[in-house]
Amino acid sequence: MSPLLLLDEVGRDFGSPGALGSWLRRGLGHGERRIVRAVDEVTIAVGRQEVVGLVGESGCGKSTLGRIAAGLIAPSRGEVRVDGVAIAGLSAAVRRRSMLRVQMVFQSATASLNPRQTVREILLEPLRVHRLAPRAERDDRVADLMRRIGLHTGFLSRDPHQLSGGQCQRIGIARALTVAPDLVVCDEPVSALDVSIQAQILNLFQDLQESLKLSYLFISHDLSVVERVSDRVAVMYLGRIVEEAPVASLFGRPSHPYTVALLAAAPRLGAQRRVAAVVKGERPSPYNPPAGCHFHPRCPRAVELCRRVAPERREVAPGHWSACHLA
């Protein structure tokens, strides 16, 4: 059975001018514009009722990948498949309809709500636009959503600026749920919240996943958050997925040197003070990524092969994939 969502060899460039643009630039003597490969041929699948965590440092392309998954950014290369059907081949109307099954929750809870709409308008609009419920039932649906996300219906008449960050994020989650999606892409949904609120929102995510049989693509730079919610975790570095494994396997027996470094750098309660500088040097510029394995300039174990050949994904243990020559 095909997975709920499959990103098949997707890549995305930014900064590539159109044909007219590049002709003009050459004519004016500007030379070619520099191109960033934000996402570089990534394959990742999310199954039904599965939570896939996506970790990586800032700028590694994880948000771009999430937006490709949610249909907000078209991939430059590769295919997005929902239930095995390639999205790019569908007509605009059908595509819009089928991408409703993939919704998104954003990092900045406050900015993700239109300041000119009340909470009621925000939650009613998808039902009205897509005629998802008879007029008489819409208010009940909204009330039911409010109950699920744990907010009193009194909040319905509020403006977004009258809500706290956590409340805004709950509304953002409710809005994603209005269209009854199968998969929710969560782009750093708790990073902007207080730690105490983070725990509440994470609990809410887990409750909703069980009661509504949801799948998540859960993007975060916070390893402890990802460890807690995910079934499977993928680690991204400079636009590529370097390691992907079930959560226990990845955190217990990391195979890729980057994952090892990432885990070692994460602070843990009770751990002794360790040497923090596990990885040497700065992250290379994404405009000009290193040849071969992207991680080799900083890798403590790099050998000559790593400088020349980009490693393929290999299964190092059942379900545990790693893109490293030495794994």
Add this chain to the structure above:
Amino acid sequence: MRAAGRRLPRLLGGDAISSVALVLMAGAVLLAVAAPFVCPQDPYDLAQIDILDSFVPPFSRSGAGMLYLFGTDDQGRDIFSAIAFGLRISLAVALTATLGAVAIGTSIGLAAAYFGDPLDSLLMRIADMQLAFPAVLIALMLLALLGSGSDKVVVAIMAVQWAAYARTVRSVALVEQGKEYVEAARCLGYSTMRVLFVHILPNCLAALSVVVIVQIAAAVLIEATLSFLGLGVPITSPSLGMLIANGYPFMLSGRFWMTIYPGLTLVLLIFSMNALGERLRSAANPRERR
């Protein structure tokens, strides 16, 4: 609209100049709307004017005892009534033109911001070209092509004013569409029209409203200029600009009132609009709130 409601008290409780401006503006609009009911005569109904009362100075009375507050012109028309009817025409032309220019400019600005290059560059370079020439010059050329008349003046003003709205809306929309609520709207499968006009546009209105009021003043001025030059509204329904032009030949023969009073009205109208625009601008900008 809720935001405008919150801004109104601050507008009213502003400094003395903007309070005076608000009163002047309200008076002008009231006078224009109520002109047929409050004026002592309809200056363009030949049955109501008396040629024997021509060139009467201000504060004189007619044979029937009617007060010529601002005097009369060469035909015996009451200048005060002519000003009220002129205001009516000036404001109607300016407001119609502004409405059209806002609709066109807003759509162009939103489209430029949302669809990006190459449409953005194309539309903005056209707007640059329009803004590079003096507005009156473009309007004059257009009227030379189209001929004169109120409807042509409206078209000409729209043609010289859409670019200011397009630029304003584009710059604000660029900021707004980077916010996540726009992505959320797209993710929920809303149509492009809904994203543009229901989600992005309402969040651009605060900035747009400031430009609108200043541009209405500019529209009144352009119309007055065109009418003064004889290319504007028809002679049967003179606006403020045409009243000024009509009285102009008599200025040096001591009959100043035919030009001075319509001119003063125009100056005060433009002043109050600009002062209000300034006040609205600082009310819309949180950093300038006192």
